[in-house]
Amino acid sequence: MTIGLIALIAVLILTFLRVPLAFSLLTVSITGLALDLGMNTALTTTSMTISEAVFSYEMAVVPLFILMGNILSRSGISADLFRAANAHFGHVRGGLALSTMVTCAGFSAVCGSSLATAATMTKVAFPSMKKYGYSNGLAAATIAAGGTLGILIPPSIILMIYGILTQTNIGHLFVAGVIPGMLGLGLYMLAIYIIALVRPGSAPRGEKSTPQERLQSLKGVWPFCLLFLLIIGGIYAKVFTATEAAGMGAGFALIIALVQRRIGWKEFRQIFLESAFVSVMLYCVLFGAMLFAKLISFSGLGEGLLQWVQATGLSSYGLIFVILAVFLVLGCVMDSLAIILICVPLFTPLIIANGFDLIWFGIIVVVVTEIAFITPPIGMNVFVIKATLPEIAFKDIFRGLVPFIGVDLVRLTLLVLFPSISLALVHWMQ
Amino acid sequence: MSTLFNRIRKAIETLLIASLLAMVALTFADVIGRRFFGTPIYGAHDLTEHLMTLLVFSGLPLLTSARGHLVVDLFDRFVMTDSMRWWRGLTTLLVAAILLLIAYQFVLAALDAEDIQEVSQELLIPRSYFYYLISLSCLVSAIAALLPPQKTEPHTQEDAS
Numbered sequence: 329m330t331i332g333l334i335a336l337i338a339v340l341i342l343t344f345l346r347v348p349l350a351f352s353l354l355t356v357s358i359t360g361l362a363l364d365l366g367m368n369t370a371l372t373t374t375s376m377t378i379s380e381a382v383f384s385y386e387m388a389v390v391p392l393f394i395l396m397g398n399i400l401s402r403s404g405i406s407a408d409l410f411r412a413a414n415a416h417f418g419h420v421r422g423g424l425a426l427s428t429m430v431t432c433a434g435f436s437a438v439c440g441s442s443l444a445t446a447a448t449m450t451k452v453a454f455p456s457m458k459k460y461g462y463s464n465g466l467a468a469a470t471i472a473a474g475g476t477l478g479i480l481i482p483p484s485i486i487l488m489i490y491g492i493l494t495q496t497n498i499g500h501l502f503v504a505g506v507i508p509g510m511l512g513l514g515l516y517m518l519a520i521y522i523i524a525l526v527r528p529g530s531a532p533r534g535e536k537s538t539p540q541e542r543l544q545s546l547k548g549v550w551p552f553c554l555l556f557l558l559i560i561g562g563i564y565a566k567v568f569t570a571t572e573a574a575g576m577g578a579g580f581a582l583i584i585a586l587v588q589r590r591i592g593w594k595e596f597r598q599i600f601l602e603s604a605f606v607s608v609m610l611y612c613v614l615f616g617a618m619l620f621a622k623l624i625s626f627s628g629l630g631e632g633l634l635q636w637v638q639a640t641g642l643s644s645y646g647l648i649f650v651i652l653a654v655f656l657v658l659g660c661v662m663d664s665l666a667i668i669l670i671c672v673p674l675f676t677p678l679i680i681a682n683g684f685d686l687i688w689f690g691i692i693v694v695v696v697t698e699i700a701f702i703t704p705p706i707g708m709n710v711f712v713i714k715a716t717l718p719e720i721a722f723k724d725i726f727r728g729l730v731p732f733i734g735v736d737l738v739r740l741t742l743l744v745l746f747p748s749i750s751l752a753l754v755h756w757m758q
Numbered sequence: 759m760s761t762l763f764n765r766i767r768k769a770i771e772t773l774l775i776a777s778l779l780a781m782v783a784l785t786f787a788d789v790i791g792r793r794f795f796g797t798p799i800y801g802a803h804d805l806t807e808h809l810m811t812l813l814v815f816s817g818l819p820l821l822t823s824a825r826g827h828l829v830v831d832l833f834d835r836f837v838m839t840d841s842m843r844w845w846r847g848l849t850t851l852l853v854a855a856i857l858l859l860i861a862y863q864f865v866l867a868a869l870d871a872e873d874i875q876e877v878s879q880e881l882l883i884p885r886s887y888f889y890y891l892i893s894l895s896c897l898v899s900a901i902a903a904l905l906p907p908q909k910t911e912p913h914t915q916e917d918a919s
Binding site for chain 2: 343344345346347348349350351354355358371372374375378379382383384385387388391392395567568571572574575576578579582597600601603604605607608609611612613705711714715722
């Protein structure tokens, strides 16, 4: 447990001292594992973790959706989409950010990957928001927060993993995620509206379009609608998985861009190279995060935390808040998938023993890990955006995220206090 | 010498583009074949996984050479000063050391894979070749980390904020 605790602090220090994130995680993890289990085991675990991650078909969703986003962005489809959005909502203060948020929700619901949504929407939405004079902080934070909506709106990879770990019906989990997901979208939009009211300069109002202009603006949107319907329809009809949907999306985006001559050879080369480099960068961080999760697990830190929670003798709801606090703290330094994998099996018996519903707990846990996607220092969505937009400082993105983290905490409190928000549709279904 | 490096860089970039394009084409053809013609591509998942490995570990030396890994820039005002030059040097050594350790470990993994004849599930592709590729990639990346940064298309990450 001591090694795990020291490792957590060491990762934070190295990361803040500008050691590349992937290497601060790898250095601390290899050192910690070597101290705990010996050097040979540490190195073997490292190579196994890397090969498990890289030889994973499911993880191919990342480069393929990044590629799709790059194609959409460079081919001008994104400009068409935001021209349409601006024609309809541009006159409202914060209108483009609101459109971005809805698009994020729709897209992340389709791909089921928060990281891929953040990566794609950065390419699609950010240039337009900048073009219309939005502040860096609000534009980047809208995309980072919007990307998290995908974890809850089905199909969600994290919910699937939770269902497998706890042997809970995945279909019920998906249904239970719908209302909390919509609630999240509504609260995020409310946050944008309030930001636009308080700081009008960060989300300027555009000119009001005529009805003819609005109609004309829809002309360029059909390729995006086609892709959207293809991906949503394909996944919901179980025609293909998220990775396959990503491949199909990238393929169709490429065909549309080439047939309509929206990109030439030079752009084609740049799109593919940029997608490849961002993917390599993300994979390196994932190698580190996955190995770090193993160190935390081996060091017994998770178990130590559990014993501490059990020793407090708290009431049922007090216990839930302490468990969520543990998730939030771990979420500051670990990726969401790792948190779910480590903590859920530990806390599940405690949840059952206290008479809580596992579906409800799953939704709560996912909302907490959503928050972890946008909290420093390892908010993965923020890193995806930073990887795509290196000119924006981390502090600007994190500062912009404060209101979104605030409304997330409001939603979390509502979901904890009123379980029927999550369970009503499931009960109705049954 | 720089012409040779440039040629190698261009070749790797072409490999990256080809790998990613192949992943898209493969997934596209597999889904169309499976849904509309009832003939999925046998081993498509296997091939995608191997293309992914090729993509990641072909790109790693270029990314490292371009100082393209993600860094947190919250304390840049402190870390990027002249008095912290020693720390930045130490960071470079740390990155190179970790990459060398991984390179070494994957040579052992490759030798083990040869011994036990480890192969992929569907197409029975020998894993040892890919472990050697990972090892070579990490070795080259370690050397690249110690050399001065090189510009790589289309952009780099570090020192960008």
